Amino acid sequence: MSKIGIMGGTFDPIHLAHLAMARSALCQKNLDQVWFMPSKHPPHKDSSRVSDEKLRSLLVQLAVKEEKEFVYSDYELKREEITYTAKTLTMLRKEYPADEFFFILGEDSLAQLDQWYHPEIILSHAVILAVNRGNISLEEMERQAGTLTDKYGGTIEVIPMKRLDISSSMIRKKLAAGEDVKDMLPKSVYEYICTHQCYRVG
Ligand code: NAP
Numbered sequence: 061m062s063k064i065g066i067m068g069g070t071f072d073p074i075h076l077a078h079l080a081m082a083r084s085a086l087c088q089k090n091l092d093q094v095w096f097m098p099s100k101h102p103p104h105k106d107s108s109r110v111s112d113e114k115l116r117s118l119l120v121q122l123a124v125k126e127e128k129e130f131v132y133s134d135y136e137l138k139r140e141e142i143t144y145t146a147k148t149l150t151m152l153r154k155e156y157p158a159d160e161f162f163f164i165l166g167e168d169s170l171a172q173l174d175q176w177y178h179p180e181i182i183l184s185h186a187v188i189l190a191v192n193r194g195n196i197s198l199e200e201m202e203r204q205a206g207t208l209t210d211k212y213g214g215t216i217e218v219i220p221m222k223r224l225d226i227s228s229s230m231i232r233k234k235l236a237a238g239e240d241v242k243d244m245l246p247k248s249v250y251e252y253i254c255t256h257q258c259y260r261v262g
C-alpha cells in the first residue's frame with residue numbers, strides 16, 4: 061500500500077509555494093509520493109481566463125523534476141468534463157484500491173470546501189491535508205476543519221508551513237508588467253517562461 065498525496069491545481073503557473081506545500085505534506089505525513097495533477101476545467105474558474113493546458117502542464121512537468129517523490133499526473137487533463145475533485149477521487153479509489161489518498165489544499169480552499177461538489181464524497185475517499193497560507197491562524201483552520209468533518213465525516217489535518225507570499229495571480233501580474241519573478245519560481249520554470257516570454261501581454 062502506498063500513501064499518495066494529490067496536489068490538484070490550476071497551476072497557472074506552478075510556483076515555489078506549490079512545491080513547498082507538497083514537500084510539507086510529504087514530510088509531515090510520510091507520504092510515498094505526491095502527484096501533481098493540473099485541472100483541465102477547474103470547477104471554480106472561468107476556463108476562457110485560464111492559460112492553455114499545454115503550457116500549464118509543461119511547466120508542472122519541469123517543476124516536479126526537482127524532487128524524486130513528485131510525480132506529474134495528467135489524470136484530470138485526459139477528461140473532457142469539468143473535473144470535480146469528488147469524481148477524480150472516486151475514479152482513483154476504484155483504480156488504485158490498495159492505496160491511501162491524501163488531497164492537499166490551501167487555506168482558501170479549505171474555507172470554500174463546503175461549496176465544492178459533494179464534500180462528503182471527497183472526505184470518504186481521501187484524507188484532506190490543509191496547508192496554511194498565513195492569512196488566518198492554525199487554530200482557525202482547525203476550527204474550520206472540525207466544522208467540516210462534523211458535517212461530512214472523514215479526516216482533515218492541518219499542515220503547518222512557513223508563510224510564502226507567492227501566488228499564481230501575483231506572478232502573472234508581475235510578468236505582464238515586465239517585472240522579475242525569479243525568486244518565486246523553480247529554476248526550470250523560470251527559464252522556460254523567460255525563454256518563451258510566457259504571460260506577457262500583447
Ligand atoms: P491553484 O491556484 O493552482 O493552487 C493550488 C493550491 O495551492 C491551492 O489549494 C492554493 O491554496 C495553494 N497555494 C497557492 N499558493 C500558496 C501559498 N503561497 N501558500 C499556501 N498555499 C498556496 O489551484 P486551485 O485553482 O485553487 O485548485 C486547487 C484544486 O482544488 C484543484 O484540483 C481544483 O480542481 C480543486 N477544486 C475543486 C472544486 C470542486 O470539486 N468543486 C472546487 C474548487 C477547486 P488556496 O486554497 O489558499 O488558494
